[in-house]
Amino acid sequence: MAEILKGAPVTEALTKRSIEEVEELKAKGIDPCLAILRVGERPDDIAYEKGAVKKAEAVGVTVRKVILPGDVSQEDFDKTLTGLNEDKTVHGILMFRPLPKQLDNEKARQMLDPAKDIDGMTDGSLAGVFTNTETGFPPCTAQAAMEILKFYNIPIKGAKACVIGRSLVIGRPVAMMLMHENATVVNCHTRTVDPASIARNADILICAAGKLRSVGPEFTNPNQVIIDVGINWDEEAGKIAGDCDFANVEPVVKAITPVPGGVGGVTSTILVSHVIKAAQREH
Amino acid sequence: MAEILKGAPVTEALTKRSIEEVEELKAKGIDPCLAILRVGERPDDIAYEKGAVKKAEAVGVTVRKVILPGDVSQEDFDKTLTGLNEDKTVHGILMFRPLPKQLDNEKARQMLDPAKDIDGMTDGSLAGVFTNTETGFPPCTAQAAMEILKFYNIPIKGAKACVIGRSLVIGRPVAMMLMHENATVVNCHTRTVDPASIARNADILICAAGKLRSVGPEFTNPNQVIIDVGINWDEEAGKIAGDCDFANVEPVVKAITPVPGGVGGVTSTILVSHVIKAAQREH
Numbered sequence: 001m002a003e004i005l006k007g008a009p010v011t012e013a014l015t016k017r018s019i020e021e022v023e024e025l026k027a028k029g030i031d032p033c034l035a036i037l038r039v040g041e042r043p044d045d046i047a048y049e050k051g052a053v054k055k056a057e058a059v060g061v062t063v064r065k066v067i068l069p070g071d072v073s074q075e076d077f078d079k080t081l082t083g084l085n086e087d088k089t090v091h092g093i094l095m096f097r098p099l100p101k102q103l104d105n106e107k108a109r110q111m112l113d114p115a116k117d118i119d120g121m122t123d124g125s126l127a128g129v130f131t132n133t134e135t136g137f138p139p140c141t142a143q144a145a146m147e148i149l150k151f152y153n154i155p156i157k158g159a160k161a162c163v164i165g166r167s168l169v170i171g172r173p174v175a176m177m178l179m180h181e182n183a184t185v186v187n188c189h190t191r192t193v194d195p196a197s198i199a200r201n202a203d204i205l206i207c208a209a210g211k212l213r214s215v216g217p218e219f220t221n222p223n224q225v226i227i228d229v230g231i232n233w234d235e236e237a238g239k240i241a242g243d244c245d246f247a248n249v250e251p252v253v254k255a256i257t258p259v260p261g262g263v264g265g266v267t268s269t270i271l272v273s274h275v276i277k278a279a280q281r282e283h
Numbered sequence: 284m285a286e287i288l289k290g291a292p293v294t295e296a297l298t299k300r301s302i303e304e305v306e307e308l309k310a311k312g313i314d315p316c317l318a319i320l321r322v323g324e325r326p327d328d329i330a331y332e333k334g335a336v337k338k339a340e341a342v343g344v345t346v347r348k349v350i351l352p353g354d355v356s357q358e359d360f361d362k363t364l365t366g367l368n369e370d371k372t373v374h375g376i377l378m379f380r381p382l383p384k385q386l387d388n389e390k391a392r393q394m395l396d397p398a399k400d401i402d403g404m405t406d407g408s409l410a411g412v413f414t415n416t417e418t419g420f421p422p423c424t425a426q427a428a429m430e431i432l433k434f435y436n437i438p439i440k441g442a443k444a445c446v447i448g449r450s451l452v453i454g455r456p457v458a459m460m461l462m463h464e465n466a467t468v469v470n471c472h473t474r475t476v477d478p479a480s481i482a483r484n485a486d487i488l489i490c491a492a493g494k495l496r497s498v499g500p501e502f503t504n505p506n507q508v509i510i511d512v513g514i515n516w517d518e519e520a521g522k523i524a525g526d527c528d529f530a531n532v533e534p535v536v537k538a539i540t541p542v543p544g545g546v547g548g549v550t551s552t553i554l555v556s557h558v559i560k561a562a563q564r565e566h
Contacts, residue, residue, distance in 0.1 A: 123418060127406035130413040130459075131451060135406060158476045166462065168414060176413075179449065179470060184481065186469035187462060193441045198467065 003152075003255040005227070007144075007265040010151040014269045015059060021276045022060040025283070032279040033062040034118070034272065035090045037081065039103070040070030045096040048268075052094060055272045064090065070100055077103050078111065085113040091282065092118035092275035115281070118274035120173065129173045132180045134281070137274045142173035144266035145206055145227045146181075148257060154204065154225050157182040162199045164188045164215065164243070165208035170229055174206055195219070207243035215244045217252050226256040229263050286435075286538040288510070290427075290548040293434040297552045298342060304559045305343040308566070315562035316345040317401075317555065318373045320364065322386070323353030328379040331551075335377060338555045347373065353383055360386055361394065368396040374565065375401035375558035398564070401557035403456065412456045415463045417564070420557045425456035427549035428489055428510045429464075431540060437487065437508050440465040445482045447471045447498065447526070448491035453512055457489055478502070490526035498527045500535050509539040512546050 025032055034056050038045050049065075056063045066080060077099070084093050093116045099105050114124025114136035125136025137143075149156060161183040165171035175187045183204065188195040190209075199205055199219040205226045207215050212232040220226070230243030242259030250256055257263055308315055317339050321328050332348075339346045349363060360382070367376050376399045382388050397407025397419035408419025420426075432439060444466040448454035458470045466487065471478040473492075482488055482502040488509045490498050495515040503509070513526030525542030533539055540546055 123410035123414070124406060126413050127410040130409050130455065131406070158474055160476075160481075172413065179472070182472070182474035184469065184471055184475040184478075186467065188467055189462070189465070191441055191465035192467040193443075195467075198443075 002226075002250045002253045004250075005148055005152050005225075005255050005257045005262065007148065007257065007262045010148050010266050011269045013151060014147065014266070014273060015055075018059040018061075018269070018273050018276055021273075021280065025276065025279055026060070028283065030279055030283050031062055031089070032060075032276050033064060033090050033092075034275045035064045035066060035084050035087075035093045035116075037066050037068075037084060037093055037095045039068045039072055039077065039096065039099055042096070048096075049094075051268045052271055055268045056275070059272055059276075061272055061275050071102065072100075074103055074107075077108070081108065081111050085111070085116065090116065091279040092116050092271075094119060094271065095121075097121070116278060118271055118278060120169075126168065126173070129176050132176075137277070138177060139169045139173050140267045140270040140274070141170045141229060141263065142177055143270045144263050145170070145174050145229060146177050147266060147270065148227060148263060149204065149225070152255065154255070156204070159183045159203040160201060161185045161204040161206065162188060162202035163206040163208060164195060164199065164219075165206075165210065165229075167208065167210075170208040171206075174208065174229075178204070178206075200224075209243050211243055212241060213243070213245040215249065217245070217248050220249055220253045222252060222254065224253045226253055227263060228257050228259050231259060231264055285509075285533045285536045287533075288431055288435050288508075288538050288540045288545065290431065290540065290545045293431050293549050294552045296434060297430065297549070297556060298338075301342040301344075301552070301556050301559055304563065308559065308562055309343070311566065313562055313566055314345055314372070315343075315374050315559050316347060316372055317558045318347045318349060318367050318370075318376045318399075320349050320351075320367060320376055320378045322351045322355055322360065322379065322382055325379070331379075332377075334551045335554055338551045339558070342555055342559075344555055344558050354385065355383075357386055357390075360391070364391065364394050368394070368399065373399065374561040375399050375554075377402060377554065378404075380404070399561060401554055401561060403452075409451065409456070412459050415459075420560070421460060422452045422456050423550045423553040423557070424453045424512060424546065425460055426553045427546050428453070428457050428491075428512060429460050430549060430553065431510060431546060432487065432508070435538065437538070439487070442466045442486040443484060444468045444487040444489065445471060445485035446489040446491060447478060447482065447502075448489075448493065448512075450491065450493075453491040454489075457491065457512075461487070461489075483507075492526050494526055495524060496526070496528040498532065500528070500531050503532055503536045505535060505537065507536045509536055510546060511540050511542050513542060514547060 120139035128135030208229040228242035234241040403422035411418030491512040511525035517524040
């Protein structure tokens with residue numbers, strides 16, 4: 001039976017720290033502010049927004065919602081984003097993507113000021129992750145995986161880590177972040193031949209393929225710690241589930257994050273902590 | 284006995300292509316131009332400069348040398364670099380570093396226009412390597428290693444690759460470039476426990492630790508292809524040598540690059556090809 005690495009205690013610890021940091025900032029007269037830039041009324045965006053607003057308010061971060069009509073012109077969108085970039089009272093910007101198709105997604109991504117890019121989408125943030133410097137912010141999900149490892153005192157330095165998946169929101173950045181902490185990392189992907197034979201050598205396995213039940217016991221070893229980043233809909237069970245075949249993997253590894261209740265809940269807490277960090281960096 | 288993967292035929296093929304591309308550009312009235320920005324008279328810089336100038340002239344790329352006194356002020360340096368960034372007749376800028384200590388190295392790196400950053404030192408270029416987009420250019424040595432693999436038809440897709448060394452000029456970027464070509468890559472470094480046991484599983488081994496004779500036969504297997512990026516001074520032998528213990532490694536692997544005569548010579552050819560690419564992108 002594996003240790004179950006729940007996200008809730010991690011969120012709780014991070015939230016506590018965030019509350020203290022916001023108090024320190026407010027004592028200096030700084031009011032950390034998250035701007036949410038949403039175009040249209042997509043249910044996914046609104047659901048994520050609600051969670052982020054709740055987390056922000058819980059730690060004392062001000063939220064400013066900027067909601068543009070779904071058919072906004074490029075010119076008006078650009079003006080709004082530039083305004084938020086230049087507004088010194090705004091410390092972090094959560095920009096929902098993909099944007100509606102009349103808008104240039106790539107242009108918007110590049111326009112966003114890396115200093116306010118709290119979800120690690122700009123080239124500035126990604127270069128920061130690659131070079132291990134404090135430019136922008138890492139993608140929240142990648143940092144959430146790292147925070148869980150740290151909270152539960154999983155040794156990273158000198159460990160062998162395997163990351164399955166190479167997306168820019170989780171796979172590639174978390175591989176880099178693990179290496180910066182002195183793990184030796186192999187990054188598997190869809191073209192990897194026999195990933196199970198590689199994964200089963202790992203002390204730390206990050207599952208970020210986004211594919212239901214793609215990681216079975218043949219990927220594991222009894223000393224392995226698994227961080228399951230997958231959030232998939234399990235049609236059969238009628239509920240969400242991770243990338244791991246949890247029922248068969250959990251009994252044979254050392255520790256594993258559940259889905260739901262693992263990485264997912266930590267992510268929006270990280271987002272809010274980035275707003276605070278952005279405010280700290282500026283002052 | 285391993286196949287010896289010499290750099291000269293790779294350089295020759297790349298040079299031939301560069302000559303054709305320069306002719307095409309000139310037919311359109313575009314004169315690809317490399318600006319060399321050097322501060323002071325460091326022998327290392329001058330030696331590299333001579334090689335680059337020769338390569339550039341051999342393919343018809345114009346060279347403009349901008350040499351500043353060793354005690355140049357930050358203001359004058361900034362003005363010069365900004366001038367080169369803005370000069371539309373300059374396509375690529377080779378900026379020698381480290382700069383003398385009165386100048387801000389980091390500021391200079393960030394000031395350089397990524398579009399003219401032919402040696403992959405800016406955050407723009409490094410983000411391009413990380414995200415696999417055509418922003419800036421990859422570091423020349425990393426691309427030289429890739430070009431050698433491609434020239435000799437070494438299969439990369441689906442291969443297991445091991446990179447030893449995680450510097451920003453070679454280790455990290457070449458690991459990314461191999462992954463973008465669908466290899467499965469593990470990046471070893473000074474904190475890796477038992478790197479030999481990891482390296483010996485690799486089909487492709489990139490030696491980029493910069494440590495004389497740090498890679499012996501225990502890192503290899505008979506089907507392995509080694510790209511030795513190390514350039515070290517072998518005191519005992521009185522000549523330069525790679526990271527591999529060549530005498531003992533060469534007999535037991537499938538293929539290996541020599542040092543000298545391997546990656547080194549390809550690097551400046553790549554530099555010049557980046558000037559041409561910069562000119563092509565712009566037009």
